[in-house]
Amino acid sequence: MNHLPLIGRQQARLRRYQRICELAAVKPGDRVLDVGCGNGASFEAFNSENEIVGLDLLPEPTIRQENFRYVQGDARDMSCFADGEFDVAVAVGLLEHIPPEDLETVANEIRRVARRYALVIPHIWTLIEPHYRLPLWQFYPHGVKSFLVSHFSIGPYPKSPSGEYRYLNYFTPGRWRTLFPGSRTAVHNHVGWLVRDLVIYDGPADRSAGTAEASTGAAA
Numbered sequence: 001m002n003h004l005p006l007i008g009r010q011q012a013r014l015r016r017y018q019r020i021c022e023l024a025a026v027k028p029g030d031r032v033l034d035v036g037c038g039n040g041a042s043f044e045a046f047n048s049e050n051e052i053v054g055l056d057l058l059p060e061p062t063i064r065q066e067n068f069r070y071v072q073g074d075a076r077d078m079s080c081f082a083d084g085e086f087d088v089a090v091a092v093g094l095l096e097h098i099p100p101e102d103l104e105t106v107a108n109e110i111r112r113v114a115r116r117y118a119l120v121i122p123h124i125w126t127l128i129e130p131h132y133r134l135p136l137w138q139f140y141p142h143g144v145k146s147f148l149v150s151h152f153s154i155g156p157y158p159k160s161p162s163g164e165y166r167y168l169n170y171f172t173p174g175r176w177r178t179l180f181p182g183s184r185t186a187v188h189n190h191v192g193w194l195v196r197d198l199v200i201y202d203g204p205a206d207r208s209a210g211t212a213e214a215s216t217g218a219a220a
């Protein structure tokens with residue numbers, strides 16, 4: 001939400017970072033993998049104490065700090081990492097961009113390389129869709145989305161005369177959990193009740209804490 005004042009935006013990100021750490025029980029000394037790390041605005045910006053490896057498709061690292069190492073790669077194939085190499089995997093704003101046919105592969109890779117994880121995506125019931133920044137964009141029919149993007153620049157996206165818009169995965173929490181057997185989900189209000197996230201996590205965090213929604217059964 002770029003129209004939020006900078007300080008408000010940082011505070012919202014800090015609160016979300018703290019929630020991630022709580023749900024995945026990130027402790028000093030844990031090795032963390034940030035899948036789709038981007039420019040580090042959601043995780044690295046707040047962490048100087050853990051050893052962090054960031055994986056992204058970007059050709060060059062955009063994060064430079066002592067506790068960080070960049071690996072260029074694709075979340076669909078993390079064969080450069082051993083089974084259980086990381087204590088924790090995090091991913092903020094990645095899974096909604098993965099083509100649906102690849103989601104299971106990415107989920108399996110995350111679960112293979114890390115013992116615990118906390119993965120943040122926009123909640124299907126977010127009032128403001130955080131990419132297009134319009135109310136309930138995720139539910140608009142294809143024709144409406146196509147019409148709007150071909151006539152207006154929306155959010156950060158320039159007008160698209162072809163009517164093409166960015167596909168985003170918006171699934172129910174239950175459907176996300178089936179991709180991550182044994183996971184739980186929690187709602188996180190990123191910008192009050194306007195922008196809501198879903199956190200898929202597997203860690204020893206207390207189930208009664210926060211606003212945990214449900215579990216697929218197998219407890220961590």
Ligand SMILES: C[S@@+](CC[C@H](N)C(=O)[O-])C[C@H]1O[C@@H](n2cnc3c(N)ncnc32)[C@H](O)[C@@H]1O
Pocket residue numbers: 035036037038039040041042043055056057058073074075076091092093094097098
């Ligand atoms: C919306 S950005 C989020 C960046 C960062 N996590 C944050 O919260 O600021 C999504 C990032 O995922 C990366 N990404 C998308 N598909 C990927 C894939 N298959 N493997 C690795 N990274 C990917 C993109 O390059 C981009 O940097």
